[in-house]
Amino acid sequence: MKKVIHWLMAAILAGCVPVGLVRAASEDDMLKQIQALGWKQGPTRSALGTRASIDVPAHAAILGEADSSKFLELTGNLPSPETNILSSDTWWATFEFDPVGYVKDDETIDADALLKQIKESDGPGNEERRKRGLTELTTDGWHIPPHYDAASRHLEWALKLHASDNSQPVINYTVRLLGRTGYERVTLVSSPEHLDEDVKTFKATLNGFDFNAGEKYSEFKQGDRVAEFGLAALVAGGAAAVIAKTGFWKVILATLVASWKLIMVGGVAVLATLGKVFKKNRPQ
Numbered sequence: 233m234k235k236v237i238h239w240l241m242a243a244i245l246a247g248c249v250p251v252g253l254v255r256a257a258s259e260d261d262m263l264k265q266i267q268a269l270g271w272k273q274g275p276t277r278s279a280l281g282t283r284a285s286i287d288v289p290a291h292a293a294i295l296g297e298a299d300s301s302k303f304l305e306l307t308g309n310l311p312s313p314e315t316n317i318l319s320s321d322t323w324w325a326t327f328e329f330d331p332v333g334y335v336k337d338d339e340t341i342d343a344d345a346l347l348k349q350i351k352e353s354d355g356p357g358n359e360e361r362r363k364r365g366l367t368e369l370t371t372d373g374w375h376i377p378p379h380y381d382a383a384s385r386h387l388e389w390a391l392k393l394h395a396s397d398n399s400q401p402v403i404n405y406t407v408r409l410l411g412r413t414g415y416e417r418v419t420l421v422s423s424p425e426h427l428d429e430d431v432k433t434f435k436a437t438l439n440g441f442d443f444n445a446g447e448k449y450s451e452f453k454q455g456d457r458v459a460e461f462g463l464a465a466l467v468a469g470g471a472a473a474v475i476a477k478t479g480f481w482k483v484i485l486a487t488l489v490a491s492w493k494l495i496m497v498g499g500v501a502v503l504a505t506l507g508k509v510f511k512k513n514r515p516q
Contacts, residue, residue, distance in 0.1 A: 262306055269299040280316050280327045283447045284409075284416055287440025292320040300326075320437070323422040323430040331414040333457035334449075337385065341464050343377040349468050350391070358396075368396035375403045376431075378467045385410040385449045386438070387463055390431075405431055408466045411443040412451050414459075415466065 272278060272295070274288035281297075288294050294316060295303055301311040304326075315328045351371045358368040376390035387408040392401050403424060409416040418438075422430040443449070 265306055266303070269295055269303060271295060271299075278316075280416070280441075281314060281329050282444075283329050283411065283413070284327075284441065284443045286318070286327070286437075286442075288318065289320070289437060289440075292318060292437070294318045318437075320433065322426045323420055323434060325418060325420045325434060328417045329411075329414055330417055332461075333414060333459040334412060334452050335410055335415055335459045335466065336462050337380060337382065337387075337410065339462040339464060341378045341380065341467070343374060346378060346464055346467050347371070347374060353468075369393045370396070372401065375427075376405065378463075380463055387466055388435075389467055390427075403427055405434070407438065409438070409441060409443075410449045411447050412449055412456065413447060416441070416443075 271293040272288065273293045275290045276288050276294075277285055278288050278294045279285045286294075295318075297314055297316060300315045300317040301313055303317050304311045304315065312326075312328060315326050318325050318327065354369070354371055358370075362368065370393060372392040372394055374389065375392045376388065378387065378389040380387045387410070388406065390403055390405040392403050394401055401424060403422075405420040405422070405427065407416075407418040407420075409418060420430065420434050445451075
């Protein structure tokens with residue numbers, strides 16, 4: 233790698249990575265593959281797909297879509313062809329745009345009602361996870377209740393879960409960044425002991441995010457496509473409003489399948505391997 237990168241990615245859940253993925257390669261193989269990815273070191277401005285860009289700080293680096301998909305596989309997550317990975321000292325995050333249309337932000341969020349709805353989806357969600365050989369996840373509650381910032385057009389929350397094969401909690405910090413034609417789906421991956429501090433650092437990093445000209449929320453025009461749901465549905469799942477109208481379970485199952493790649497995990501084997509990468513690239 234041309235520039236020294238300070239790496240120390242953290243695991244959310246010890247042992248939560250699908251066994252087949254962890255055993256597919258030794259730690260040395262994984263180390264080599266992660267090192268070989270096309271990391272773009274900050275400080276720099278980097279595109280996120282075709283609709284947005286972000287300032288990558290000096291302490292961070294970013295991957296293009298192809299290498300981001302490879303990184304997700306290496307860390308035991310479902311790959312996605314339209315995702316960017318941004319990483320810093322103790323966290324990494326995914327960015328992916330969802331072209332659902334303009335999401336109106338004029339509704340009040342009932343955190344208790346949303347939590348009840350999310351917990352009720354654990355059953356069918358885990359049924360599908362079992363079919364795919366993935367660890368079952370149970371919702372425990374909010375680590376950070378849903379909150380919308382009207383000034384930045386950012387919707388954030390953090391959900392605490394636990395896996396069926398491990399007692400340690402999974403905490404996924406999630407942000408939805410609203411734009412004119414859809415929203416950017418962002419998920420932060422961090423260890424429980426670093427999460428609160430990492431959220432602060434990551435939110436500061438998001439100050440460098442912006443939609444391209446013509447894609448900003450403030451540039452909405454009459455005639456633009458408007459999403460069929462609002463803020464609450466973004467927390468419960470993008471198709472929540474459609475589910476309420478149709479009653480079709482296939483809709484919510486499709487939503488759950490799509491959202492699985494956003495439940496990011498990192499296990500013991502992954503953490504050990506990444507630790508070696510970071511140690512090797514740390515300046516003396």
